[in-house]
Amino acid sequence: MTKKIYKIKGLDCPSCASLIEMDLESAGLKCKCSYAKETLEIDGEHDLKMLKEIVKKSGYNILESIK
Numbered sequence: 656m657t658k659k660i661y662k663i664k665g666l667d668c669p670s671c672a673s674l675i676e677m678d679l680e681s682a683g684l685k686c687k688c689s690y691a692k693e694t695l696e697i698d699g700e701h702d703l704k705m706l707k708e709i710v711k712k713s714g715y716n717i718l719e720s721i722k
Contacts, residue, residue, distance in 0.1 A: 657698075657699060657700055658696060658697070658698055658722070659696070659697050659701070659720055659722065660694050660695070660696050660697075660720070660721050660722040661694065661695045661696075661697070661706075661717045661718070661719065661720055661721065662693060662694060662717070662718040662719050662720075662721055663675070663688065663693050663694060663695050663710070663715055663716070663717060663718070664693070664715065664716045664717075664718050665714060665715040665716055666688075666690050666693055666715065668690060669690045671690060671715065672688035672689060672690040673688070674713055675688045675695065675710060675713055675715060676688045678709050678710075678712070678713050679695075679697075679706070679709055679710075682705070682709055684697060684699070684701055684706070685697070685698040685699060686698065694721070695710070695717065
């Protein structure tokens with residue numbers, strides 16, 4: 656299984672990370688977002704453009720892939 660980790664900008668608290676997880680899981684993506692590390696870990700294949708759009712609608716930005 657493919658796993659990607661992205662750096663996230665704009666997280667203010669653990670609830671922000673939970674919001675991103677809920678929005679992405681609603682779109683069918685398995686993920687884990689960490690407020691402390693400011694990262695988003697996605698399991699499996701995904702469309703990066705769609706991922707960025709969902710995260711941006713939640714009020715946050717994906718900066719870069721770190722793994």
